[in-house]
Amino acid sequence: MLHVAEAARVSVATVSALLNGTATVSPELTQRIEQAIRDIGYKRNAIARSLKMGTTRTIGLTVPHITNPFFTDVVSVIQQAFDRAGYAVMLCCTDEDLNTQDEQIRLLLDRMVDGLIVARVGDGGILKSIVEDANVPVVLLDRLCEGVDTDAVVLDNQRAVSDAVTYLIHLGHRRIGYITGTSDISPMHDRMIGYREALQAAGLPMAEELIRSGNFHEIDGYNATMQLLSLHDRPSAIFSANNPMVIGTMKAIRDIGLSCPEDISVACFDDFPWSDVFVPQLTTVAQPVQAIGEQAANLLLDRLAGNRDAPPRKLVLKGRLMIRNSCRPLGALPQSVSA
Amino acid sequence: MLHVAEAARVSVATVSALLNGTATVSPELTQRIEQAIRDIGYKRNAIARSLKMGTTRTIGLTVPHITNPFFTDVVSVIQQAFDRAGYAVMLCCTDEDLNTQDEQIRLLLDRMVDGLIVARVGDGGILKSIVEDANVPVVLLDRLCEGVDTDAVVLDNQRAVSDAVTYLIHLGHRRIGYITGTSDISPMHDRMIGYREALQAAGLPMAEELIRSGNFHEIDGYNATMQLLSLHDRPSAIFSANNPMVIGTMKAIRDIGLSCPEDISVACFDDFPWSDVFVPQLTTVAQPVQAIGEQAANLLLDRLAGNRDAPPRKLVLKGRLMIRNSCRPLGALPQSVSA
C-alpha cells in the first residue's frame, strides 16, 4: 500500500480510504490510485488488516471424521455458505479424540478465527471456558454439550430412532439389535432413549445383550454385528448407528453367511446417495444435512453480524425414515421398494 | 505479551526470546515470565506473528467437490498430514468452476497462505501466474495443468483405464460404453487415451456414439447412461468416470428396467468402502488415496521446509483394478466374487 501511495503521490490513508470507501476521495486521486494499483498489481494484505481490525473473516470448523458421509455433506454445505458470505473456513478433524479437539481449537483461536462450529467430542473440554469467556461465538453442530450454553443445531434423535424401531416392531420384529456409538455424546444418549421408548411402547423387554457400542468405525460395526449374530437367540433385525458402522454390519452379515433382508433386517442412521441403488436398498433415517449445515452457518453468521447478546438458540430438526427393502416383515417375503 | 512483560517486570523482547528460545534467559526471569503467562492466561497472537514473520503456517487446499468420495478421502489424508506438521488447512470447493477457483485462490493468497494444494479446474486460470511469480509453492493434485510447471501427484490414468477396459474385453465385451468427465482436465484426457489404446490393442473399432461426457455429477452419469442404453445397438458394458456418475449409471439401469450384471456390466473409477458390500459388488479402479494425499502433503511440506529451488517433481502413482462381480463374461453366468 505504501508503494501504491508513493506511485500515486498520495498518502496511505487516502489509499485506504478509497479501498474501504470510508471517505470520499476526489476523482483525480481516485484515478491515480487505481492506476497505481493496476500498475503495481497491489493486493491488500489480509493479515495486516486482521491484526488491526481484530477480525479475520475466517471461521473454524471441527468434526470427528470428515470421511463419515454425514459430516462430509454438512461440511460441504457449511463451506459453501461461508464462501458465499466471504469467509474462509479452516477445517479440522478431531478423530473423535478430546485432546486433539482441544489442541485444534486452541490453534484456531490463536489464529483469531471469528467464530467456531464444532461437532464436539468427549465432554467438550476447553469448549466450556471458551463459550463462557464469550470472545468468539460458538455453534454446536449435531451434538449438544452439557455445561456449554450456546447456539446449537441438532436432530431430534430420540424421535428418529423411536420411529425407526417402531417401524421394525410393526414389521413383526421382537428382538432388535442396536449398535450405538460411544455413549458420552448427546445424540447417542437420545437415540438410546428413543430405542427404549419404542420397545416400551410396544410392551417389549429391553435386553442388554442386544445393545452393542463402538467407536463409529466400520470395524466397530463389524465386531458388534458379529457379536449380535452369534447370540444363542440372535436378533431378527439390527439398527446401526451410522454409515461406516452399517457397512461393517453388512460385511459381518455377509461373512457369517447370512443375507439381508432374508435372514436379518438392517436399518441405520444417515442416508446416502447410493442407499437405494444397490441390493438391498437400505432403510435409513435421513438427516436433513442441507438444513443442518445451513442453519448452523446462519446461526454463526448472525452472531458475526453483531447479534452477540441474544440468548443461545437451539434448533432441533426432524429426521425422516426412508423405507426401502432392507427390512422385511417377519414371516413374509421381502416387501417391495417404496420411498 | 505487553501485559505479561509488565507483570513479570521484563521487556517484551525478553518474553519473546523465551517463548521462541532465540536467546538464553536467566532462570529467575524465566520463572517470573512463566508465572505471569499462567496468571494472565496469555496466548501468543498468531496473526501478529504472521504479519511480522511473513508466514502463517496455513495452507490452502482447493478441490472441485468435497462430496466426491475420492476427494473426501484425499482431503482427509492431507488434513491429517498438515495437522501433524502444525499447519492449519483452509479448505475451498471450487464446484468445478474456474472463476470460483480463481477467486478462492486469490482469497487464500490475500490471507498469506504459505502454500497451495490444488485439484485444479478449467485451464488453471490464475494458477499460471502464481507459479511463475513463485512466491508461494503450489502442488497440483490429481490433475496436471498445461503451462503450469510445478510439483504434482497424479495417477497413471491412461494405464488404469486401459487395464479396466482390457479386462472387459477379455470378458468378451465388444461394445463398451464410456462415460467421462469434462475433457479439459488431464485425467479425463489420459483416460480417454487409455480407452482408445485398449480397444485398438484388441483390434476393436472406436465408436463415437459409445462415448458420453458430463460434469461429474450423478445426474450427468444418469443422463449419459440413459443415452447409451437407448442406442439401437446398446453396449454390453459401461465404464463410468467416478463415484457420483456411477451411481447415476446404476440408477439409470434400474429405471430402464435392466439389471447389472445380467443385462449390462458396469465398472468405474474410484473405489469406496461399500463397493464390495452390496449387490452387485462393483468392479472399480481403486486409486491409492492414502499415498496420493501423503505424497502431495510431503511435496508441499518439503518446499515449505525451504527446499524452494529443486526442479518441479511429478509423481505418478498406479491404480489398481478391483475385480468384483458387476461385470460378467459375455454369454456366461455372472462370475463369483474375487478381491
Add this chain to the structure above:
DNA sequence: TGACACGTTCGAAACGTTTAGATTAGCGTT
C-alpha cells in the same frame, strides 16, 4: 587496574494495515 569478552536484558523499529484527529484549500457570508 584498565581493557575486553561474554552473557543477559532492553529499546525501538518494523511488518502492512486502519483511523482519529489535524491540516489545508475552497467558498460563501457578513
Add this chain to the structure above:
DNA sequence: AACGCTAATCTAAACGTTTCGAACGTGTCA
C-alpha cells in the same frame, strides 16, 4: 477582508509480534 464551514487529504499512532543492535554488569586476562 476576516470568518467559519465543508470537503478532501494527510500525519501519526496503534494492532501484537520479532529482531537488530545497544547497554549493562560481571569476570578474566594482560
